[in-house]
Amino acid sequence: MNFIWNFPLFTVVLSLFSGPLCMMLKAKAARNYTIAYESVLTAMNACVLGYTLKTGSSFTYPMGEFPAPWGNEIRAGSLEALIALLFSVVLLCSVTAGYHFIRKDMDESKINLYFSVLNLMTAALMAMAWTNDVFTGYVFLEIMTLTSCGILIVREIGRTTLAAVRYMILNLMGSGLFLMGIVLLYDISGHLLMIPMRESLTEIVRDPAAVPAISMAIGIMTIGISIKSGLFPFYFWMPDTYGWATPTSGAVLSALVSKSYIFLLFKIYYRAIGIHVIEKTPIFQILFVLGICGMVVGSISAMHASTVNRMIAFSSAAQIGYIYMGIGLGTVAGFAAAMFQILAHALTKSLLFLTAPYLAEVSGDSLKFHALQGSARRDPLAGTLFSVGALSMVGIPVFAGFSAKLMFGQAAVLGGIHWRILTVLAALGVSSLLNALYFIRTLIRIYSDPDQSMKEPARKRPILDKSRIGFFLAGEVLTLLNVFLGLFSWMISDVIYKGLGMFL
Amino acid sequence: MIQHLLSNYEEAAAVILFGIGFTTLLFHRNLIKKLIGMNIMDTGVFLLLASMGYIRGRKAPIVENGVTDPAAYINPVPAGLVLTGIVVSVSVTAVMLALTVRLYKRYHTLDLDEIYVLSKHEKEDR
Structure with missing residues (x-):
């Protein structure tokens, strides 16, 4: 196993550790630390992208060395690496450019907490880009919901709190539907890992009687993600949410968070369900x-x-x-x-x-x-x-x-x-x-x-x-x-x- | 149709619970009741998961008396998923309650529509 194979996991774990660490730092130190570690993240993602392009193939990292149908997996190909690289670069730029307003919009003693929430969100972003397991995707999707609400409410004016509550309610409906969808898919296919799920669904869909149930599950899941990412007709929450947040939060929420949901949905379509199955619906x-x-x-x-x-x-x-x-x-x-x-x-x-x-x-x-x-x-x-x-x-x-x-x-x-x-x-x-x-x-x-x-x-x-x-x-x-x-x-x-x- | 619903009564109950919770979360104006709706919705999903994993006549997946044959036990994965789901649901509820407290302190009401009207009259500082 090449050393680079560990990088996707490192990006997630490093972000998860950085969250609590930033709580203990002072405001300025938390900012400097966040910028430094996000640069490291960017470098690691760039390495993975370069590696997958050089070898021309993707790699699968089994968590805890449990083999395919049992364990949890991380999978890295060029597309995942490209998206993860984009996430880290935009995060880095948003933090650097928006720090001026972070200081203006919130209390000095709370800035480190802002960075700690932001770093937990980075973990969710990275995990959603890399994961190969549908349920892990759901768990990090919920972490994303919580942390994105966290970076909204740091600006303590009434409008942001209200915007955050409305954002949370819509997001909770979205995650509820997404969870229902993946539970139904798990019910039908018997797998949570993406590749076994696709193989099993490909077999099942040969029977035309199974198509309505599968379309139903995919449909519920899709509605959930479209609410979360703001597809028409569910876009009405966007201006309040993005408009009242501190600029870094606004940039990250609109540029990355909604995209990570779409990328997860696309990954599930392409890898866990299979395009030929979706074409029947x-x-x-x-x-x-x-x-x-x-x-x-x-x-x-x-x-x-x-x-x-x-x-x-x-x-x-x-x-x-x-x-x-x-x-x-x-x-x-x-x-x-x-x-x-x-x-x-x-x-x-x-x-x-x-x-x-x-x-x-x-x-x-x-x-x-x-x-x-x-x-x-x-x-x-x-x-x-x-x-x-x-x-x-x-x-x-x-x-x-x-x-x-x-x-x-x-x-x-x-x-x-x-x-x-x-x-x-x-x-x-x-x-x-x-x-x-x-x-x-x-x-x-x-x-x-x-x-x-x-x-x-x-x-x-x-x-x-x-x-x-x-x-x-x-x-x-x-x-x-x-x-x-x-x-x-x-x-x-x-x-x-x-x-x-x-x-x- | 009725026959199918009766033979799968656990799933039917789960979907009905999910529907009740979802509509409460969507349409109720009171923030606390919205939260209760969200919890009912999650419970519906957990019931669906638990009923799916249960196999009639088998035991809970805890090794007893040295029986290691998997055919003796029910599927443990859905139970694990339910546990994860409960953790997520609890943390989401906590965050939402904290937000509700903050809104209540500021506007002295739990009615979301009223809060919306009140916030419109506030000074826009940017």
């Missing part, structure tokens, strides 16, 4: 239609949003729609596009959530659109980074958003079913147009002349000073990765296709 068609509805309705809601944070949050609903539409296409190209969209959206959305509050800070601490007028001139760095995010969301070439949209279009055309090609292309067009309408409108506003009636004099922030070095670096990293994804999308999609090949 109407799940893909339903996801396709709901995804398209989400793309359009999310964008329309974003246009009516009252603050920039709510607008970004509603645009997440639209982007989640893209991902589900890609999965709903039911082809390998569609899945690859959905995975690419997970990467593109995580990098872009975290950038937007992290820069918007900096713009608000030079506009009298208001996120309302009229207050933000001219804010990019007062804070050129935040303005530039926000523009990168906005242009990527709209789908301007060079940025990641464009490549994602291109891949969705290609996947639809390759699918070869006429009504689907037309629907996807039309939906992409309408959604991009709506995106352009509200993001370009915001860009024009933040770059136009400052409102003379504003009480606060226009004080210009320097691009780089000592207190903002973390924000500068994190913003640059996210921008560079975004442009890299946009320019070299063939490289990333190559890794995704290889990963999908290793998935079975």
Whole structure:
């Protein structure tokens, strides 16, 4: 066994230990420790990605050396490694760039607790990327629910508590349905590990009488995850949750937490159930239609949003729609596009959530659109980074958003079913147009002349000073990765296709 | 249809409990009752798991009198899953209760709709 085989487990265990450790540290030490250990996490995930690409195959790590149908397993292929790498990079950037607001939003004595919850959440993120066992997936999904609620309520104002309660209630319904779904699947197949479960379901589905029961189980599970990740029509909780959280939490929740649920669902579809089994049920068609509805309705809601944070949050609903539409296409190209969209959206959305509050800070601490007028001139760095995010969301070439949209279009055309090609292309067009309408409108506003009636004099922030070095670096990293994804999308999609090949 | 339901009465009861809990969690306005609903929902799942793992005429999976033949015992995995589920359910309930206390201290009501209206009138600080 190669030493690298231990890395996936290390990432989970290290995060689990870091949680309690941060409780004992002081605020600043907890931050420095978190940044250091997340860098280690990033390095380990990068090693695993490099290793799987080099050997061209995935590896399975049996926990406690119990063989396949009995023990619990971790499995690492290129796709899992890519997603885990994305999680750790975005976490690292969110912590570095958002620390300024963490200090502002909460009591000095509670900052270490914030980091401790965040690290436990990292454990859940890593475990959900790596696990090969459906029930382990459920357990970490619940840990994710609890910790994501934890990073929401640290900002002690009434609105966040209310948002957290509503978020928790919806999430609990989602996890309840997901648990019911996997229990039914376990009832039918007799396995919890993904590969044995798929083999057993493949046998069972030959009998047409078993199909309704299996569709029912998959359907319940899918509804659970769609509530948790915010697919149309369950997206209404997003603006309150993301909009009122401290920026780091907002970025992590929208960019990573919802994506980790989708990735777990996709993994269960692909590995634990099998695409040929799902094709016997109407799940893909339903996801396709709901995804398209989400793309359009999310964008329309974003246009009516009252603050920039709510607008970004509603645009997440639209982007989640893209991902589900890609999965709903039911082809390998569609899945690859959905995975690419997970990467593109995580990098872009975290950038937007992290820069918007900096713009608000030079506009009298208001996120309302009229207050933000001219804010990019007062804070050129935040303005530039926000523009990168906005242009990527709209789908301007060079940025990641464009490549994602291109891949969705290609996947639809390759699918070869006429009504689907037309629907996807039309939906992409309408959604991009709506995106352009509200993001370009915001860009024009933040770059136009400052409102003379504003009480606060226009004080210009320097691009780089000592207190903002973390924000500068994190913003640059996210921008560079975004442009890299946009320019070299063939490289990333190559890794995704290889990963999908290793998935079975 | 009725015949099927009667012969699988444990599963039917589990699904009915799940439904009761789920609708309470979704539609009830009182936060405490929502929580009770969540616990009923989880109980439904645990009942389903426990009834699935039970095999008529066999014993609990604890080795007694040196009998190691697996055919003598019921399946232990569902029981393990129920235990895990109970732990998760307890911790979720604890967190939700803590949140409920915090909301009650601030708004002096447990009605979620009322809290929503009250919070709308608060000063928006960002």
